[in-house]
Amino acid sequence: MPDPQPVTVGPGGVAAAGGILLALALAAVVLDGVLAARAAGLPAGAAVARPLDETVRLLRQRRRAPVSSDVLLWRLGGGGLVVVALLMVAVVPLGRWVVADLDVGVVWFNAMDVAVWVLVWLVGWGPNSVHSLVGGYRFLALALAYELPLMFAIVAPAVGAASLRVADVAAAQEGLWFVVWMPVAFVVYCLGVLAFSLWGPFAVPLGRDVAGGVLAELSGVDRLLVQAGRYALLAAGAAFAVPMFLGGGSGPVLPGWAWVLVKTVLLLGALVALRRRLPAVRPELAMEVGWVVLLPAVLVQDLVVAVVVAARG
Amino acid sequence: MLLDVAFWVLGLVAVASAVLVFVVDSMARATYALALSFVAVGLALLLLEQSYVGVVTVLMMLMEMAVMGVYMVMYMGMNPALMPMSMVHDNRAALGVSAATFVVLAAGALLVPWPVRRGVPAPDVTAALGEALMGRQMLVMVVVSPVMVATIVTGVVLAAGRTRYDRFGDDLDASPPRDPHRGGVGR
Known part of the structure; x- marks a missing residue:
């Protein structure tokens, strides 16, 4: 049962929100490792310890920076991804609780996902390395293609609920989840989440064909932060979909906060699993697909939602 | 009190990072110093309880600067701006013009007789602002x-x-x- 007036939590709650996001990101790493092991026909046991192994390895690794790299911008870009993911989940209500009950929470989420443009490009620019820079430009090319469809996709639930407050959007889905009658917006939103997390088909900015792209020169704790940021963004995107499309905390038996977590974990698992099922999106072709196919489709979706809302009065 | 501190900090960040645009020697740093300045202005708008306008300013400016950075690196300078560069050209005239502009604007802000508040703010200040800016000029x-x-x-x-x-x-x-x-x- 979603609560239309969520309680803003104190500092302890903020720390808890960060902890939950980190736990979700870790779960995504483990799941991805298990799927990778299974795809390679190896035992999955080692994948469970993988996040810990990799964290310890990167924390012990020495940070290095190429000659005349712009260390300030590089580190800002790399460290910013986790921060942006935290700021995204700040507006997602967990049952009764929310970190920041903004009246324009939907726009806030959008502003944060645009900040990823800046951060990824800076990670590409910073190290003064060709491969990184190519990766940064690839991301911007993809961003121009996916961002407008993503924006109009999150417009649909906001119009459906007649509010930009995330808690209002969740509360407006009593009886019928928005994913049921806004399927196009939901699919485009999920593609956007994959894209701003540099995940699966949208991982070409860090592709092997450009020697790792934006990851090429990252080492030690800097690499750890960027990789953690990607998984955290994926988790934050899944968490934000719950109040927007999946009915928020509504569901039988369990309390609201538990349903939010269950739905987030399920969607996150699906997004992680998609990584090995979709082909890579070529940046030079993405623009036309985004603007000739996805954008009109999602605009029609918005029109349908607006007409339904107007007809209902 | 807290709001006063926030206002002054955001104001100083906005002005200082705008100055940095002309001090730094890299196109990327100049672009993102400008972005930081705009973000500080957007956050200052939140202090006016214009939360929609403030957050949208942050959104648009980050997007715009990310794209502008690409164009700046492509077109500015004799080298394609990948080498150290300066945003300042024709220093003496530029200093004169900018100082004069600043004096005019600051004098205007200080000398204009600001109206005193009549009545109370509308419950939805964003809608009120939109109405005031666009209402008559909608056509x-x-x-x-x-x-x-x-x-x-x-x-x-x-x-x-x-x-x-x-x-x-x-x-x-x-x-x-x-x-x-x-x-x-x-x-």
Whole structure:
């Protein structure tokens, strides 16, 4: 049962929100490792310890920076991804609780996902390395293609609920989840989440064909932060979909906060699993697909939602 | 008290990072110093309880600066701006103009007799601001926006090196069009 007036939590709650996001990101790493092991026909046991192994390895690794790299911008870009993911989940209500009950929470989420443009490009620019820079430009090319469809996709639930407050959007889905009658917006939103997390088909900015792209020169704790940021963004995107499309905390038996977590974990698992099922999106072709196919489709979706809302009065 | 501190900190960040645009020697740093300045202004708007306007300012400016950075690196400077560069040209005249502009604007802000508040703020200040800015001029705005779109399209068409005859042939019947790069939807 979603609560239309969520309680803003104190500092302890903020720390808890960060902890939950980190736990979700870790779960995504483990799941991805298990799927990778299974795809390679190896035992999955080692994948469970993988996040810990990799964290310890990167924390012990020495940070290095190429000659005349712009260390300030590089580190800002790399460290910013986790921060942006935290700021995204700040507006997602967990049952009764929310970190920041903004009246324009939907726009806030959008502003944060645009900040990823800046951060990824800076990670590409910073190290003064060709491969990184190519990766940064690839991301911007993809961003121009996916961002407008993503924006109009999150417009649909906001119009459906007649509010930009995330808690209002969740509360407006009593009886019928928005994913049921806004399927196009939901699919485009999920593609956007994959894209701003540099995940699966949208991982070409860090592709092997450009020697790792934006990851090429990252080492030690800097690499750890960027990789953690990607998984955290994926988790934050899944968490934000719950109040927007999946009915928020509504569901039988369990309390609201538990349903939010269950739905987030399920969607996150699906997004992680998609990584090995979709082909890579070529940046030079993405623009036309985004603007000739996805954008009109999602605009029609918005029109349908607006007409339904107007007809209902 | 807390709001006062926030206002002054955001104001100082906005001005200081705007100055940095002309101090730093890298196109990327100049671009993102400007972005930081805009973000500080956007956050300052939140202090006016214009939360929509403030957050949208942050959103648009981050997006704009990310794209502008690409163009700055492409076009500015004799080298393609990958080497150290300066944003300042014709220093003496520029200093004179900017100092004069600053004095005029600051004098205006200080000397104008500011009105005292009558009544109380509207419950939804964002809607009130929109009404005050656009209410009477709605017809003008509605006319201006298609004109602007037409201008953009015309500009792109005039600037494009290849016309539709290059793409579709003299009789405009070539299919698929002859483009140097394939598009993403099979054209």
